[in-house]
Amino acid sequence: MSASRVALVTGASRGLGREIAVALASSAGAVLVHYFRNRRGAEATARAVRRAGAESDVLQADITVEKEARGLIAAVEKGRGRLDILVNNVGPILFRPWDELTAADWESMFRQNLLGAYFCLSEALPGMRARRFGRIVNLGFGRVEQLAAFPTVLPYAAAKTGLLLLTRTAAAECRGTGVTVNMVSPGLLEGGIRPAGARVPRRELGTYAEVAAAVRFLAAEEARRVTGTDILVAGTWKM
Template sequence: MKNDKGKVALVTGGTGSLGRAIALKLTERAGRVGIHYFHDRKEALAIKEKIEGWGTEASVFKADLSSPAGAKRLMQMVKEKWGGVDILVNNFGPFLEQPWEKTSAEDWLYLFQSNVLASFELIKAVVPGMKARKWGRIINIGFHRAGQIVAFPNIMPYAAAKTSLLLLTRTAALTLSRYGITVNMVSPGLIEGGWLPRLVDSSSSAPMGKAEDVAEAVNFLASEEASAISGTNLIVAGTWKL
């Protein structure tokens, strides 16, 4: 697909293996790609350099998305740089693995702020511009079990947060469809280099996916060809747990 030089893409959590793959892949959709980071500026700059080497404009943005103020600050910086966002990928989402009875209220608040409320604030910030342009793509990165009401003894706050993000995804999709804006979730399963393989039996016969597999799904949902797809949770998990 052709790169649309006029479009701006923003990827939060852009320095992890998944965020990096998504940012690189979206150079096929946008002429300007924003890479959000909080700690790893060196990696953010390396991704920026790679993207620019392909002839696409890129910029890095530092923000702490564990607070509403951080999310608002991120959008302020992006708007000052490029005026708005056409493709928003909410990939930032910290993970916590520990027995549920050892989690604290602070753990719950941190995971919900980072996984749900940051996305909520960013979506609210980009929607006015998308409405004005009558076009927008919002893709939230979920969890392959999001929406399933089953027990998660060691990742309960994270699973609950991603299920809430799915509800946000579908609600936003329903209310924004009239403006040419699609809102979807892409939910990874077993990904090489990710956190999930630590939680599963090493004898599992299901092959692990790659970050690039998820990036392909995101890239498709950001396309014109996906204009009729909204409110969907696209699970990229192969046959694991079927």
Template sequence: MIRPDLSGRTALVTGSSKGIGRALLLALAEAGASVAVHYHTSGDAAERAVEEARARGAPETTTVRGNVREPDAVDHMFDAVEKDIGPVDVLINNVGDFAPQHWEEISFETWNRVLETNLNGTYLCSKRALPAMREAGYGRIVNVGYAGSEKALVYPKNFPYFVAKTGVIMFTRMLANDTQGDGITVNAVSPYVVENSEEFPDELPRGRPASFDDVRQAVLFFLDEDSGYVSGENVEIDGGWIPERL
């Protein structure tokens, strides 16, 4: 079990009121970080996540609401976190959105929403976090991608999601290169099917979906102090799945 020491650090996990984001947030609380629970519409779930984070040992906690697609909302999110518990040292860009329909059935508004939430949200939050990280000479950014995004998936269903997640991996590598001398690492974890997925394929790698713990361990590796030379990497958490190209 990887257990980094995040004492004295402030962590923001986007989309952390439930699901993978909540599991990651609680892991950071256990590692000693002060944590900000981000949500957009799930306020009650965010309050419950804060209560559990406190029970897991987080020195300070807060909730922050905002739509990561909107630049002003992202600014307000970070302003609130900085005021309540301090500048963000650890950023997990987890929040995402789907469009499981065939691409021809997706409206332009849905297409934009999926791209903006997954890709633009990662860009906006990372850009907003960087000045404080650079000033501190320390920062950890972990982006959540999707297994197979580096293999140029071209499935007609959920296509804007694949486009966005491929962009997330490209952004991860660019930002890792651009922050080499700043004490900042930027990496990605890319799950396939996770335990809380709404749909499961007929055959799962190793006979099961990825657990929250599978994802958590990869993220904690990137946050460990001994992993400071690892940047620009993407760990696919897929049980050895090889996607078909259509």
């Protein structure tokens, strides 16, 4: 990855987003940290990025609102002159029995897990295409390709399935432009959210660092022929 590249990681104020931002810092010139409410956490991530060798700033936006999401990308383009790597990490999960779901639950999950990524991706693509380089990585869900029953996380799983379709469609539309679009789908993670009372063998738990390594690979110059794919970082949990 070139030291002149500019990366943006959404939802990077803590957890997996922070790990991804720091992983990209070792070889990108600047890694910008997006947050919604947790500015203190975002600033901590930015400090960690700088310690890892890259420049960093924090940027606030509610990416579920189209104007704000597009404004976020525009701010990066204006402030840094380019955006080379976009990691759509925002994607909270909701645990709720399917027969207790409300319309608001569905809308919230789709706005946060699918529409926000679409707004950012579609705003970033014109500049990437013009520069003949771009890496977009969307964060998925370790069982998304199974199309199985998910009675306690139905809106989340449905939104992530839509995100996979968006990933593959965008990849196809970007053929020959120097822009790749991929997904990384984690399984259960140490420190991640799980259903109350769930007992998961420790061997089934992945780490933020493992997921971040997959993202870093897809963001690299050498991954130019990898596009439209979903890298599962889920161990046997997906099986």
